[in-house]
Amino acid sequence: MEEKIKRVYIPMTETGFYILYCLQVEMHGYSIGQIVKEMTGGEIIISPGTMYGTLSKMEKDGLIRFVREEDKRKRYIITPLGQEILEMEQKRIERLYRNSKGEFIHGK
Amino acid sequence: MENKKIIRERKSFYISEFRAEEAWLSFMHQQGWKLQSIDKIGFHYTFEACDPQDWIYQLDFKEDGVAEEDYLLMYEDYGWEPVLRFRHWFYFRKQRTDDMKTDDLSIFSDDASRIEMCRHVIRHHARLIALILGSLFVATGLLTILFPQLTILQGILMGAIVGSIFSAMFVGNQFKRLQHMIRQMERRIYG
Numbered sequence: 001m002e003e004k005i006k007r008v009y010i011p012m013t014e015t016g017f018y019i020l021y022c023l024q025v026e027m028h029g030y031s032i033g034q035i036v037k038e039m040t041g042g043e044i045i046i047s048p049g050t051m052y053g054t055l056s057k058m059e060k061d062g063l064i065r066f067v068r069e070e071d072k073r074k075r076y077i078i079t080p081l082g083q084e085i086l087e088m089e090q091k092r093i094e095r096l097y098r099n100s101k102g103e104f105i106h107g108k
Numbered sequence: 109m110e111n112k113k114i115i116r117e118r119k120s121f122y123i124s125e126f127r128a129e130e131a132w133l134s135f136m137h138q139q140g141w142k143l144q145s146i147d148k149i150g151f152h153y154t155f156e157a158c159d160p161q162d163w164i165y166q167l168d169f170k171e172d173g174v175a176e177e178d179y180l181l182m183y184e185d186y187g188w189e190p191v192l193r194f195r196h197w198f199y200f201r202k203q204r205t206d207d208m209k210t211d212d213l214s215i216f217s218d219d220a221s222r223i224e225m226c227r228h229v230i231r232h233h234a235r236l237i238a239l240i241l242g243s244l245f246v247a248t249g250l251l252t253i254l255f256p257q258l259t260i261l262q263g264i265l266m267g268a269i270v271g272s273i274f275s276a277m278f279v280g281n282q283f284k285r286l287q288h289m290i291r292q293m294e295r296r297i298y299g
Contacts, residue, residue, distance in 0.1 A: 013220045030185040048186040049168050049215035052179060053224050073185075074178045
């Protein structure tokens, strides 16, 4: 089951990656959007339908979990499975980045 | 308080036509009619007189029943006004301004989530049809076992089955259109 979920999420959409990355700290959907906007200099804007859909799907697949409600807004945090997938994705992106600079990765 | 001017328009859209519906609702708002309600069967739209303005309408499909407060709040936080809910469809609108970026024009910011919504629409209706056809078959089967002679009720059920099969074929055609939309978006993502 977990293998299947990993296959679905790797590679991840940009939106998915940013959401999962932000949820290493507990927060709600709208604030994730605000932070992502800030950290990408306004380049990545996540609309509400995409935000809500991605959060529901990630919750269903066990990458994140609902923690509590604050001001009627649901707050989520990453799960160990989500963390594992995030790290795999970070490694993949790092490899991609290094290769994009013309660097070769030897070994393995 | 003065009475608000209201009009009713007879119009209906199939499940694959939500984009056309959004465009029509925007058009109505530009003409000075803002959406107020939709009747239970989805054949009549009621509009309220307003200033002719440019508003964007967007539909979202959400399967799990009740409108959760959290869901609507998320849209409100992003500046989308929840207008109404019709079955599993949620209607939102936002006024268009000159300084709006393209990301503000849609409730979805990537094709992956648009695809996901189309898939939900297909899955939901496929389940519904399977449920209706399944229960009709079971009911007919049970009646035939209990009352081997053909009864009027059995006749009615058989008729219902034939009718449902025809509707299923029609809905199947809608699925094809949704699948086509999904494929087009996938081509945009994966080339």
